[in-house]
Amino acid sequence: MSLNFVGLGLHDERGLSLRGLEEARAAELVFIELYTSRLPALSLERLEQLIGKSVRVLKRSDLEEDSSETLKAMAGKRCVLLVPGDPLVNTTHTALRLEAERRGMKTGVVHAASITSAVAGATGLQSSKFGRTVSMPIPRDAPAVESPYLWIFENISKGLHTLVLLEMDLEANRYLTIAECITVLRSLEALYAKGIARPQSLAIGLARIGSEDFKVKADRLERLAHVDFGEPPHSIVFPSRLHFVEVDALKVFAHAPDDALEGYR
């Protein structure tokens, strides 16, 4: 009896690694959860064909409040849980894995691509220059949550870039867009005035990284707020001072106009 967490990567069922596919094919029961992130082009039908067996979709409640029931259904079997991105980046997975171990199940992980490392390749920014990744929630109450703003400032003041992940509430079909995130950060700039979200501040918007129709665009916030990034997932990077290779990369891979790079070279 075992529970193997297998990552699906960033885009569709082809983000599965060859080892992940082997594990899913060898499992007696295959589950999938699709609420912790969004795979823009996943087809459950193609995935089932690939694996050669049916895949049961688990909801948030199956992995959280009702995790005991879910683990009971898995007991005594060789099980795989397919998850978006790289497994166990989400705390829910870690809690479930701990509970499975407590019940005597052997657990394992098959890693896959994650936005937290893909952001370097997608933008051309140096991986080693990223500080803490932050998450921007969908605004539900006033005032806005200020910690992402303050972490961007903290990172920039240490010469580090910041990846900001934008919340997706997939069960409610609501997701934060890059434009909305800019509005929130601009309102926090008005309060805190740390100089990181001014109209001329440079940022890089990212959408659907890992897809064939991904979009990466670097520009001043005042212009980036008007760019249509299309379907989620969206994220946004606030860079610190740039190395000259990073300047070139933002021009070529993120179509940064010259005036947006002023003050960052």
Added chain:
Amino acid sequence: MSLNFVGLGLHDERGLSLRGLEEARAAELVFIELYTSRLPALSLERLEQLIGKSVRVLKRSDLEEDSSETLKAMAGKRCVLLVPGDPLVNTTHTALRLEAERRGMKTGVVHAASITSAVAGATGLQSSKFGRTVSMPIPRDAPAVESPYLWIFENISKGLHTLVLLEMDLEANRYLTIAECITVLRSLEALYAKGIARPQSLAIGLARIGSEDFKVKADRLERLAHVDFGEPPHSIVFPSRLHFVEVDALKVFAHAPDDALEGYR
């Protein structure tokens, strides 16, 4: 004419995603570089069988000093460059990609697993609590390079964990071990006395993450220095204060003894 950077993930050729395999099969020329990291169990023969064509191994000089020659050999063809981990995390790849674009080649990326996100799943520590990742070089001169030590301190003082990647000089067949890294950090502790590398400081040693014979062990530095982690790649995590789920995870997944967790809860 195109150059697609395709990630191989962490362990062997089965870290390739299904989309990466498709791209390699569709390419006219397939290259691989194996010097920026080590895939412990990669077989070039099995990889060539999988792709159905021969794969040319590029050395460091082919991608750096002689990159013009390499790009000339690629000109006019649909090419794939297979790389360990997630592509373009390494600056060499970004420079090559920029040069390819300058020559009019279309470039792309197929992402794969990277230690920078896999570390969360391997240890059970929260991904969102990691600060800047640092690299510890093989000691070549005295005094030791102090920046990794100072960054660990910087991260801990903000409540953040630090992943320390240990240098591998694969062309010289020399790699920094966890025990050697601890020795370097202990010597820096004697100089700077910031309290992050004392005998009783908690750290988590990681070896061959993504492999079936991976090893993850959390303990006090004084004991961790004597653990045999086997073959590289090695890395080490210096945690900040732990959430209770992280405490449980380190006990279950990293066999942390109780006394090593004192002061971190």
